[in-house]
Amino acid sequence: MHKVKATFYRSKIAESSHLVKILITKSNGRVLFSTGNNKDLIYPRSSVKVFQAIPFVESGAINDYKLNSKIISLACSSHRGEKIHINELKKWIKKINIKNSDLKCGFHYPLNEKAKQMMLRSNTKINQIYNNCAGKHLAMISSCLVKNYSTNNYLDFNHPHQQKIRNVFENFSNTKILKKNYGIDGCSAPQYAFKISALSNMLNNLLNKYNNNIQYSKEIKKLVDSILAYPKYIGGTDSLDSNIMSVANKKIFCKGGAEGVFLFASLSKNITGVIKVADGNERAIPIIMYNLIKKFSLLSNRELNKLEKFCNFKIINHAKIKVGSVSAKL
DSSP states (O other), X not given: OOOEEEEEEETTEEEEEEEEEEEEEETTSOEEEEOSOTTOXXXXXXXXXXXXXXXXXXXXXXXXXXXXXXXXXXXXXXXXXXXXXXXXXXXXXXXXXXXXXXXXXXXXXXXXXXXXXXXXXXXXXXXXXXXXXXXXXXXXXXXXXXXXXXXXXXXXXXXXXXHHHHHHHHHHHTSOOOGGGEEEOTTSSEEEOEEHHHHHHHHHHHHHHHHSSSTTHHHHHHHHHHHHHSGGGTSOTTOHHHHHHHHHTSSEEXXXXXXXXXXXXXXXXXXXXXXXXXXXXXXXXXXXXXXXXXXXXXXXXHHHHHHHHHHOOEEEOTTSOEEEEEEEOO
């Protein structure tokens, strides 16, 4: 077992630190690295959107509505509200002929600061498609329309589409979902707590299904290949998951979630990882991911250098002066 924390320094003095729970395995389940938290229950939040999107692919909605790979990537996204995201989401809304208000996710300003400022300056009225989970909700609604399910209550625990999502979770995690582990996500969709080891199973099964021709393989390949082809659509220009996948050139699939959750799968090395920052602070994830990628040689030195430039482990103040640094030991 290892104890891992990300430490933030001002000058040379440690100012704060974040304890991190980690489980790294081979796709056959062999443990390569663990902080000993494998049995801890966590809500994976948005990190599992690729699994939530499987019934969407399975429904046939992609063909019925002629949805492109950018839209498929958005179905798994926590988009940042940039122009590229909003343009595709508007096309999607038009294709399935619904109103923005039909999405039950609520709304917020774009997570990307530039996009937010542009929206405020242009006096654009905010609506549901600016919610970072809009793609997930449009995928659910698209599936319901094709299957003739009710779209008024598509988020209800017992709705047939939510039952399909739970079936997927149980298949990939090799566990039974307990009602006591049920919660409601920030976008009002059902959310379920899993042991870290169960999330590791989900990632390992994702790799195994991606590389073979078994149940859900077709759906996983469609989703992952779309995301890897258009990584900016799963997050945005300032998203860690989008930038890792852009740098990795289809060698790594990854997705972040709220409260410091990050999942990844190395398609080239058959290695998967579950990361959870104990106090939920997402600022600890870039340095942890960078060190894990380096430790397990998931990227070349040239690719690592590109990633380091994006992550920027220097602490810069408002006057653009370096005042500290970030580090982590695995």
